[in-house]
Amino acid sequence: MYEAAIGLEVHLHLKTRTKAFCGCQADYFGAPPNTHTCPVCLGLPGSLPVPNKKAVEFGLRLALALGSRIPERLVFHRKNYFYPDLPKNYQISQYDLPLGQGGSLPLGERTVRIKRLHLEEDAGKSLHLEDRTLLDLNRAGSPLIELVTEPDLKSPEETRLFLQRIQALVQTLGISEASPEEGKMRADVNVSVRRAGEPLGTKVEIKNLNSFKSVQRALEYEIRRQTEILRRGERVKQATLGFEEGSGKTYPMRTKEEEADYRYFPEPDIPPVPISREWLEAIRQDLPELPWEKEGRYQALGIKAQDAEVLAYTPSLARFLDRALSLGQASPQALANWLLADVAGLLNDRGLTLEQTRLTPEGLARLVALFERGEITSRVAKELLPEVLEGKDPEALVRERGLRVVADEGALRAVVAEVIAAMPEAAESVRQGKLKALDALVGQVMRRTKGQAKPELVRRFLLEALGVG
Ligand SMILES: [Zn+2]
Structure with a gap:
């Protein structure tokens, strides 16, 4: 019997107002090329980077939520490599004193260990045309968190779930939109296959996967490929691979640089950033309720375990539910049922998200309460839902149309x-x-x-x- 060991490197764009080391607007999405740039992020001689305090704080929020060890001072390093969309020929990153080391994320009955997380800047973008390559440096210098896990994940489905959990966590923390479709969350995976019980096999890295589905498909393909190699009695070669969406296959990309190739050295332009215990404590006090804490609270309110999990890890639903619950009108499980079944079904039919409708927590709570008090039948409640979704008041609708249950x-x-x-x-x-x-x-x-x-x-x-x- 063969089993896989999967580790992840997740890149998350932080939603700070400005870039990591300069004052350029970090929200460049959709802006004309090279309009969000300055001497610092263009790497012009003589310009000096200044760390963005908010970016450090956002990173610390994540490190605290994951229970990582946080150093007393942050040290930035230069990671040297040449690439056309990296104008300085090095990336400001972190090396031996990252933002966080260790920690874990709960995943059902198990926990996935976090190896480290660090703050770094993103590169620009190259646009390869037939006869030339265009550069857009709007993205250069935007703040990123790189989160590295231990190889604790066991299957492609579990890996996809882990990514959804990280996405829900950083959205709940308010530090990243984590939208893969906008490139604000990207993942590299490493995967090895071994006979059950044996030491870890040779790992292969798959780079630049830009959707959760691609991660899952690439892993499925790669685990099959490696298992076949081992079955034939051959050995897996260490490699860096890309993934082709169309064929669903991985392909060799380039030989991986060794760490020594990057010639890491401390960034001479940025003095170490002290992290006082007071600052850290203030950030800790300010943390919102974390998804796994929410899940526990929902269960304690009597919401079924499976529903509690889905709601707690879907930040938009959790926010909505919390406001509806705070009104104290409808029972928690009834609200959960309506959100997950009727509302979700309607949104799905119409291809809308909750935010794109005019449904308010008050509207839904009042509709559900009318039904729970026996004042309207479930059929009437379901019929009214589309109008409540458009922002109409359920009580007014019931009154105007004489829809109250014939109790007489x-x-x-x-x-x-x-x-x-x-x-x-x-x-x-x-x-x-x-x-x-x-x-x-x-x-x-x-x-x-x-x-x-x-x-x-x-x-x-x-x-x-x-x-x-
Ligand atoms: Zn700039």
Whole structure:
């Protein structure tokens, strides 16, 4: 039996206002090329980098959330390599005193160990045309967190889940949009395969995977490939691979630089950044509730484990749910059901996100509460949902349209009598024991009461009126 050991290097763009070491706007997405640049991020001689305090703070938030060890001072290093979109010919990164070392992220029953996380700057972008290459340096110098895990992940699905968890965590912390589609979250993976119980095998790295799905597919392919090599009794060669989306296959990229090739040395232009315990404590105090803490709280409120997990790790839903819960109108599990089933279904049908609708936590809580108090039937509640999604007030809709449940027995019995009179053939069939005909009668009563009557009650009154049952 063979098993895989997977480790990740995740790059996360920090959503600071300015870049990592200069005052350029960091939000360059969609801006014309080379408009978000200055002498510092262009690497012009004589310019001096100044670390962005917010970027350091954002990194510390993540390090604290993951329980990493944090040094008393940050030291930046130069990582030297030549690439056309790296104008300084080195990248300001961190080496032996990173922002955080150790720590872990819970993943179901297991935890995935974090090796380290550090702060660095991104490179620019090369656009390769047929006869030339264009450079856009808007991205150069934007702040990145690189997060490296131990090879604790065991399958492509688990790796994808881990990435979703990291994404949810940094979004909850408010430090990164972590949107792979905008290049704000990228991952390199390393994977080795071994016979169960044996030491780790030779690892292969797959670079520049820009969606969670690509990560999963690349790993599936690579684990199959390595397993076949081992089965033939051959050895896996260490390599750096790319992944081709179309064929779903990995391909060799280049031989990997050894660490020595980068000639790391301390960045002479940036003195070490002290991290006082007071500063760290203030950041810790300011941390929001973390997803796994949320999950525990939701469960304690009586929300089913599976629902609690999905809600806690979907920051937009968790924010919405927390506000709806704070109103104290509807029960936690009912809100969870509505969010995960009815609302999610409707959003899916319409290709919208929660934020793109005018649904408010108040609107949903009031709708669910009307149903929970028995003032409207579930059918009416579901029918009203699309309008509540457009921002309409459920109570006003119920009032205007007279949709409140017909709780008045006398009124309901009167409608039942009318329907029996109007549908004599169906009524006769039911009297003769053909209960299938009852559905038509129930349907007619529901229509005449605009769905406001409880179907069980209608059934019972009909059977009573027809002398059956
Ligand atoms: Zn700049």
